[in-house]
Amino acid sequence: MAEFEPKVVAFVCNWCTYAGADLTGTSRIKYASNVKIIRFPCTGRIDFMLLLKSFANGADGIIVSGCHPNDCHYTSGNFHAKRRWIMFKELMDFMGIDMNRITFSWVSAAEGARWAEVVNSTVDRIRKLGPYVSYKQMVNTTVEEEVINE
Amino acid sequence: MNSIVSRAKELLENKSVQVIVGFEAGPTGKARPAFVTYPSKTDILIFDERCVQNLAVYLTKKEVKQFGKIGIVATLPIMRSIMMLISEQQVFAENIEILGVSTEGKYLDIADIQVMQGYIEKCDLSNPSNDQETLAMLNKMSMQEKFDYWQNELSTCIKCYACRQACPMCYCTRCAVECNQPQWIPVQANTHGNMEWHILRAMHLAGRCISCGECGRACPVNIPCHLLTMQLADQAHKYFNVYAGTSEKMSSVLSTYEPNDKESFIL
Amino acid sequence: MKIGVYPGCSLTGSARDYNESVFALAKAFDIELVQVPDWNCCGATAAHNLNRELSLSLPARILATAEKNGLDEILVPCAACYSRLIVTQHELKKNPELKNRINEIIGMDYRGTTKLINVIEWIDASIIPNLEGKITKPFDYKVACYYGCLMVRPNKVLNYDRAEDPQTMDIVMEKIGAHALYFPFKTECCGAGLSVSRTDTVSKLSGKIIEDAVHRGADTLIVACPMCHSNLDMRRPDINKYWKSDFKLPVMYVTQAIGLAIGLTPKEVGLQRHFVKVNIS
């Protein structure tokens, strides 16, 4: 069996982290190719349900990243996002959903190297954790339940 | 107790309100909500330890609103719900009279919203102590144990949405679960979908839950779903030093921010 | 016309003159003053200095008694009592739980429905409108109206007149023919709280007030508080000793001045009881 390759989704804002990741490219800094980026205008736009849907669709890890506090292109979107994540993380911890699989970070448009670091450390961590078996099992049993019901 | 009846009678008599929402004794000995519109009927109103339901849920109901101005028997959680509903523009302070009941079950003379606010601020606003114990117990579990616990509990959910119906803060006319583009929450009742529903509900109540526990009481299959929202109420206080429903002007935790909000997990 | 009244301890003792003038005025204007039955002391400074609950319970008993006896409105001529009563109402309205606690202490059902009025409010509402044709001897004197602390402070609770340079008493005095002087010491403290225990301090503070009024050419000081009166009048020997002077400026209650203006005799308004002789009639 081939080595486990984590599937990692990255939700990033257009103005800081997306641009930072562009800089990583321009600087030719290498990082793990397991991460795929979905672009948002602002971290304030990122619905917590998308994180759940990522796990449900088989993600092993998630990165959420945007502008540093006070640097938001829209003044306050990242501050609202921060509160949302604090609450979300506490709820996930309470329900036993593995928050080690989600990296929250601030990466600015100037931090190309940092983006590579964030990605690599996340992928390394997820690689050690292995596939998110318990969540996948829950989703799969669900599918089975439905098959039986049908 | 007598004060509730006499105040209710007075309010109805001088037409300050058109309906009193309170409690009456039901046929099986349980307390049930009462909607009194005549001064002469106010005698049926009771208040004792059986009266735990959060009556604020009726304030946003069309059938109750149509009477006009409402007087409501309000315990601490009900008062906090009213504050939340005012701050979210679902109820207007001028359309409501409060017949206060203290945490010891005594009548409180609440002249206006400011007085109610003063009272709320002085109260202990943390979660009820028995729920606190359960929360502490759950918080001690390992991640896998928690996951198994909730998977097990939520597997029995039949998606009847009684939790939603009982909650005064769930007043949306269209709930997110009814949204099908995209279908955020699967229609069927299955463990994974149930979990997504309860997470969605808890997040929508994050910083808005006033710890009445009504959702848990309403659940026909006894899922302690109130613990999810109470956990977040606890955390909202821990992180942001606010309790929901303490001011008519406050905006909820997730619709405001402070630049120096503290967290320790964002890189 | 009938109205409740809470005289307070001073008015039955050291401020009998005030009491007499209030009742004389009421009689002259056909107002029946009904005392709050079996009233007790409001606790004054001592209570709130030493024990908060006591300082609320004593006034609460008075108010609850008034409510029980159907007195919707009570006149409180003593500014000190007035302050204690209205502060109690304010505190208990603000905090329903404290109200329950106090009700438990006094074993009564205090609701906070009684309207409290101070002596100037009473004069404004019941005397001034009926003054026409009653003034036989216009009070043609230069007066310095002294309000003291408790008529205007705390302003946010009392919500009566303005905290700086209040005017209500001046206006009343002008209505009976007096000339109210500009008087910056209107709301300075006379030292009442330390009247007995720190006579020197009181002499100094009260003396400043008298000195300024004399300097401005006042014929008399006008007061509405028995505490102020006893400091400015009864303590005059101490004041004169402290200031090494011989101030003869009389101190009159606002009710006494109105009484004289409508033709009551000095005795009817209790002027003979003053320590500093009143050369005004």
Add this chain to the structure above:
Amino acid sequence: MARIGVFVCHCGENISATVDCGKVAETVGKLKHVAFSTDYKYMCSDPGQTLIKDAIKEHKLTGIVVSACSPRMHEPTFRKAAAEAGLNPFLCEMANLREHCSWVHEKNEMTTDKAIDLVRILIEKVKINSALQPIRVPVTKTALVVGGGIAGIQSALDIANTGHKVILVERSPSIGGHMSQLSETFPTLDCSQCILTPRMVEVAQHPNITLYTYAEVESLDGFIGNFTVKIRKKAKSIYEKDCTGCGLCTTKCPQKKIPNEFEEGLGFRPAIYVPFPQAVPNKPVIDREHCTYYLKGKCKVCEIVCPTKAIRFDQPDEVIEVKIGAIVIATGFDIKRSNFFPEYGFGKYKDVIDGLQFERLASASGPTSGAILRPSDGQVPKNIVFVACAGSRDPAKGIAYCSKICCMYTAKHAMLYKHKVHEGKAHVFYMDIRSAGKNYDEFVRRAIEEDYVNYIRGRVSTIYERDGKLIVKGVDTLLGAQPVEIVADMVVLATAGVANPGAEELAQKLHVSYDSHKFFAEAHPKLKPVETNTAGIFLAGACQNPKDIPDSVSQASGAAVKVAALFSQSELTREPLVAYVNRTSPPMYSTCVGCFLCQSVCPYQAIEHEDFKTRDGKIIKTVAKINEGLCQGCGTCVALCRSKSIDLHGYSNNQVYTEVVALLNDY
């Protein structure tokens, strides 16, 4: 039925060195709904763009995914190409195969697989993209400057000098503002009028500036580049073309005892008047509130004496409508006046005055020709007390902020006093001395060290009058809170700087936000200090918060550059990526339930209330509505909305959800 085209770019070898572009094109070409797929060396080159355009036309494509570099680089290029081929530009998406893939990964199969995934995500997204029309706005290259103080004057001149038209509206009969009232200015002590008057004259003579004095903004409609403003020109009762400004009428007017606003009530003026000798324009107006003719129906002395017959008693107000492209608000500030400080007897004691009154006393052109005299009896005050923070930093009086200018002007006042009354004694009660600025602290030190001004750290509790003197009861907190009593001849209160009366009303007319103190609010406290949250409206000077002259002038020039930059283009284009609240049929109208939590997260005040009413006007339901002109498309409201009633063009719930599903599931 979607027909998607995919164009994979090699970017020379930048992409193809690590990504097998051919394989990518081939693999995605087999996906459902992909009607065309190809790879090419340089998609952004002319032939590359032609390739795309041809394919769109030939294959009747309903959406394209250009898989090349970062959209932050070439999205505009390819969207333009799509538009040229007749495809709505918002049906073009870019997959970032260069910065996010080829440049950051090694050459191997996984890298190519990732490239395929990146393309797939956008194929799924573009399928549900909607055709959007960009918001295009022409620009009217005329600016409106509201307020003719030093900030307004500076802004107007700077804009006019870039060659654009400016309309300057001033509420009072002359421009000049508070600066024209000042005696000398800190920290140089140069004469205020000497440096201001030339600027005022320049405004009047500038060919690009139209000046409306005695005029106010009535209403404003429209949005950036396209405002329509109504200006009310109040009747001056003078036919200005005929008036020569000879001033004969002002000397003959029988009404002479009207408190002079310019002299801060320390002098009088007639009913027909020019506010001050250097006024621009130097033509009188009739103050109808005080004119005998308007009050009693007869007099008309001015009409009789006017040599050019320029008086017009029946002149009506005139409302004109002008199209403009940008606005600079420069309405300035005011100071707190009488009755604000009952404990200081302010407004009751004639010799307790405010800072502007002191300026007039110290001004050579003022009522005392520059002599410091007591307003009560005209005597020279021998002992003068200055009270700083009179109302500022005083939450109990509703003003928590520091007024910023008072420390400096109080030091200046004390200095001017000492320069004029050598034997006099000056005391300053202060809480902190805030003198940050070029040569500012040195200036304050000079007052203390060279002019022996007595600075006392503490506030004043009360001031009362006795025997014609003012007794000031203060405290020296540096001596253990020791009470200090000063018998003064005159007291000058450095009263708080506050928003101009009418600022709130003007802000509402102009739809800009203002703070709790009615000062106009900037868009960003650091990075957009000149902009308001309403595009096309800028701030200059003390209407934003109390400011001194150098700060006001700097900001005014900043605002002028913002206007000039806007006027450098003839058309503005805005991406239509804005939020919207859904609408359904009655009786629901919208799934929005009207909690308006979205309003509290919106940084742009773009969320409004919309009422749905019955025929007789009863409100059935109030729901949220997005103002497209103001929304910047951050989408924070979308993520917050519990009932999912708000969505965002370009990043809709359905689009982002689809992207997640596509990314994680195999094809």
Add this chain to the structure above:
Amino acid sequence: MSHSEHSIERDSLAYAIEKHVEVHAQKCYQCGKCSAGCPVAEEMDLPPSLVMRLLQTEKSSNDDKVLRSESIWLCLTCEMCLSRCPMEIDIPSMMDYLRQRSRSEKKVNPKMKNIVSFHKAFLHSIQYTGRLFELGLILDYKRQSLKLTQDMMLAPKMISNGKLHFIPELLKDMPHITKIFKKTIVEGGSK
């Protein structure tokens, strides 16, 4: 709920004041307006703004200084400070609390004992008669404060002017007053 819960010293006097009378000492920015207007500031060892400053330090030695000060007993509760305070700090309520604390911790300044004696004598009078019995009060105060000759000059004239009773007026419902005192002073433990 106090916003400063997280950082304030729990055993400081400032914390207790915030909890009991909702006065937030850190609000004071030392402008001194209270001391400038206080009628007894000159007599005080610690003018009000200085009391505020000492409390702000949250140091037990400074807290002690405040509780042992003369100022807290000289305060007349005339409310001038509050009515002019730019930060609306309720110094009078705080002084009430400080006096009660000073007594319960037995830190009353020895020079101020007679002021306390007067207040106690006053309450005694009410406790036993329901109303203030002025002659009794003066006699009781003299007994407690040992100021036997003070006001001796006043009493005869008061009597002759009819301003002093020899026999206290008793309330009909004296047990009620006794009960109130029992529930507050006796059970409250601050006697």
